[in-house]
Amino acid sequence: MRRREFITLLGGAAAAWPLAAHGQQGSGMRRNRVLTPRDESDPEVKAWLKAFEDGLQRLGWEQGRNLRIDYRSPAATNSA
Numbered sequence: 001m002r003r004r005e006f007i008t009l010l011g012g013a014a015a016a017w018p019l020a021a022h023g024q025q026g027s028g029m030r031r032n033r034v035l036t037p038r039d040e041s042d043p044e045v046k047a048w049l050k051a052f053e054d055g056l057q058r059l060g061w062e063q064g065r066n067l068r069i070d071y072r073s074p075a076a077t078n079s080a
Helices: 003-024 043-058
Strands: 030-035 067-072 077-079
Touching: 043 067
Parallel strands: 030 067
Antiparallel strands: 067 077
């Protein structure tokens, strides 16, 4: 590899470094979409969603702190 090619390669990598680092940074908030078979006001769906959220919380995911869950059903669209 010639010197000029090496310097061009090195300069291109240095220019791309901040863009790659910026692309990996996140807000810390993750978004999860849950599709339910029925409306979330259904008692059976409510129980399932409560168990789901409790399981996520045990793993360190907390609604509003580092997690946003959007619930979707065929009848309605709601966000929590």
